[in-house]
Amino acid sequence: DTEVTQTPKHLVMGMTNKKSLKCEQHMGHRAMYWYKQKAKKPPELMFVYSYEKLSINESVPSRFSPECPNSSLLNLHLHALQPEDSALYLCASSQGTRGVFQNIQYFGAGTRLSVL
Amino acid sequence: GENVEQHPSTLSVQEGDSAVIKCTYSDSASNYFPWYKQELGKGPQLIIDIRSNVGEKKDQRIAVTLNKTAKHFSLHITETQPEDSAVYFCAASRSGTASKLTFGTGTRLQVTL
Numbered sequence: 215d216t217e218v219t220q221t222p223k224h225l226v227m228g229m230t231n232k233k234s235l236k237c238e239q240h241m242g243h244r245a246m247y248w249y250k251q252k253a254k255k256p257p258e259l260m261f262v263y264s265y266e267k268l269s270i271n272e273s274v275p276s277r278f279s280p281e282c283p284n285s286s287l288l289n290l291h292l293h294a295l296q297p298e299d300s301a302l303y304l305c306a307s308s309q310g311t312r313g314v315f316q317n318i319q320y321f322g323a324g325t326r327l328s329v330l
Numbered sequence: 331g332e333n334v335e336q337h338p339s340t341l342s343v344q345e346g347d348s349a350v351i352k353c354t355y356s357d358s359a360s361n362y363f364p365w366y367k368q369e370l371g372k373g374p375q376l377i378i379d380i381r382s383n384v385g386e387k388k389d390q391r392i393a394v395t396l397n398k399t400a401k402h403f404s405l406h407i408t409e410t411q412p413e414d415s416a417v418y419f420c421a422a423s424r425s426g427t428a429s430k431l432t433f434g435t436g437t438r439l440q441v442t443l
Contacts, residue, residue: 218373220373245428247428254436255435255436256419256433256434256435256436257374257419257431257433258433259430259431262428262430263428264428269428270428270430304373304374308428308429310428317362317364317423317425317426317429318364318376318379319364319376319431320376321366321373321374321375321376322373323371323372323373324372324373
């Protein structure tokens with residue numbers, strides 16, 4: 215099973231709202247990722263967590279706040295977003311331990327976010 | 331940082347023909363090269379990958395080749411079917427327990443009947 219589950223599938227929010235995106239995996243992976251994908255563009259890395267610690271932040275604005283409460287769960291807290299933040303937000307996970315499979319990233323179906 | 335270029339941006343083939351998508355990368359330290367297929371409304375799905383110690387890998391109708399010297403890698407799909415229609419992304423990364431994937435710009439493949 216290589217399933218990464220993201221909720222909700224769709225989210226509409228106003229610029230003053232606070233919302234959260236959720237990502238879950240039960241593959242025992244120790245690395246989890248948030249990507250942002252605009253229409254007709256490739257995914258762009260936002261954050262990487264390794265063993266529940268933030269290891270990469272690609273200079274993402276502070277209105278996006280990641281959280282990794284445990285090894286199976288990754289959240290992305292959203293506050294005071296702008297319309298240009300509307301995009302597909304993808305979560306991925308990888309084994310995160312040394313070995314031949316360490317790099318392989320499995321993606322969820324994404325949350326399509328619209329900011330009004 | 332790594333930069334991955336991908337060509338063509340769109341590709342239309344007839345059912346049963348072959349399709350080839352090419353990528354180049356800039357970071358000589360990159361050693362892992364996956365290919366993802368993304369259908370409308372879905373997340374990217376890994377279809378095949380190759381590591382720098384291998385020159386070619388095949389899985390049924392799909393094959394990937396890697397030329398480390400030229401920093402090129404390519405995806406080959408034979409006997410294309412309508413369900414192969416999707417956007418395909420190549421990517422590159424270094425080894426590491428939590429590595430950044432840098433994606434190419436994507437190729438929209440259309441398989442016509």
